[in-house]
Amino acid sequence: MRKIARTPSSPLLSSRRGLIFGTAAAGALLATGCTSNESNDESDSENKQAADTDDKKPGKKVTIGFAGPQADHGWLNAINDQGKQRAEEYEDVTLVNTEGSNDTAQQIGQIETLINKKVDVLVILPADGKALTRVGLKAMRAGIPVINLDRVFNSPQAYRCYVGGDNYGMGLNAGHYIGEQLKDKKNAKVVELAGTDSLELTGQRTKGFDDALKNYSNIKKVARQSAEFTVESGQSKMAELLQAESSFDALWNHDDDQGVGAERAIKQAGRDEFIMVGGAGSKHVMDAIKADNTVLKATVLYPPTMAASAIDLARALGQGKGVSGLASLEIPASLTLYSAVVTKDNVDEYLPSGFS
Structure with a gap:
């Protein structure tokens, strides 16, 4: 599988611990952490429910800025819906959306407004990754972690984590x-x-x-x-x-x-x-x-569910909160979703x- 992102070397962001996956992934991590090789459906279900409850338990309040292109396409509209719906699942998350634009100058202006509002974390799906790299760097230098969604910036220093499809x-x-x-x-x-x-x-x-x-x-x-x-x-x-x-x-x-x-x-x-x-x-x-x-x-x-995963990661960065079952103390530099083939079967x- 192709490596899309590396950990940025910027010293301006303090170390953040942990990762919050979607609830299904959290359950899977806990299930694979069992010592027995035998399946225990009841135990697995209880572990998953516990992980779900623990992940969604309110913590430090986090304001997430969400900036993407104009939703003039079914997939992009689904991205916006997934991000909004995921944020609504968390009592401690406030989501600030931009109007969205396919004009790079306008999208840069919208993101700069979010930077000036001092949001805790930014999720950015750039209309053009190359053209918006500069504003990603600006956010990171301002101490605001960036989750780069789908279209990757030119520099790994412009984001803390990349989330996208394969x-x-x-x-x-x-x-x-x-x-x-x-x-x-x-x-x-x-x-x-x-x-x-x-x-x-x-x-x-x-x-x-x-x-x-x-x-x-x-x-x-x-x-x-x-x-x-x-x-x-x-x-x-x-x-x-x-x-x-x-x-x-x-x-x-x-x-x-x-x-x-x-x-x-x-x-x-x-x-x-x-x-x-x-x-x-x-x-x-x-x-x-x-x-x-x-x-x-x-x-x-x-999968447009990558937007929901980006909200999970943004919340994790804002709270320094982890999930049991993941050995690493840091969120990954990249998260790539699998491209499954859907057939009649x-x-x-x-x-x-x-x-x-």
Whole structure:
């Protein structure tokens, strides 16, 4: 798995102890800490309940500033919802949200306002990681720990902890799933509908996908188009792919939002000779996978629950509070969520996490 972040070397922040995971992770840590190799469901349940109660027990009050881009995309809207809902679970957390902006200068101004308000911790999902590195550094130098969410800053000194999805792993898992579906087909052809090429994450997703396909000598990627994570761009770029390739066996689409447009183009073209794999985990796609009556057969998760994890970590930093079951005294430099593949076989398990 790719290392995304290192511990920053800034001396301006004092050492903070502990880590608060989501309740499910805390329960898992406690369960694996048992000395017996035999399962004890009742004991595990009691331990999990105790961890849940202990984690949410009110402590030192913490004000968390939350700044992200404009929520003009289903996944970004889910990020905002996850962060807000998680903060509401804690009596000791006050969440201060910015309006959100895709304009880097405006987002920098919003974050500087949070710095001037002297919030205890900042959670920042930058519209552009490179462009906002400076304001991350400014917060850290002001003694405000930064949780960098999803789009990473250029310098590890601009954040205390990075929380995000595994973009390389997302492509890797999509490629392996498609590879297994086509491994017995001679001269199989796949196409890729990528996201915005100016974003580093898009390149990571494509590299993971290409690396996975190297394991299948019978499969060749014959075309790739880059869309812009929007319904409109997904439709237009998918139409181009369909026109350029008279037939193929599988499509990987990086993003379920732009996938809505891709589905429209596919339907208009009357094509159904291939399987389609989505990316991110929208409820719309999960419903289609469950119904099993379209080309959509799977999606690779990029969980917006990372925002809830960021709130957990921000609260931990603000309180210097730990959780039993974790040996390290410090929160990690990075937390990367796994990109599970959702299919008809396991979709019921993931449906509750599907976003609109």
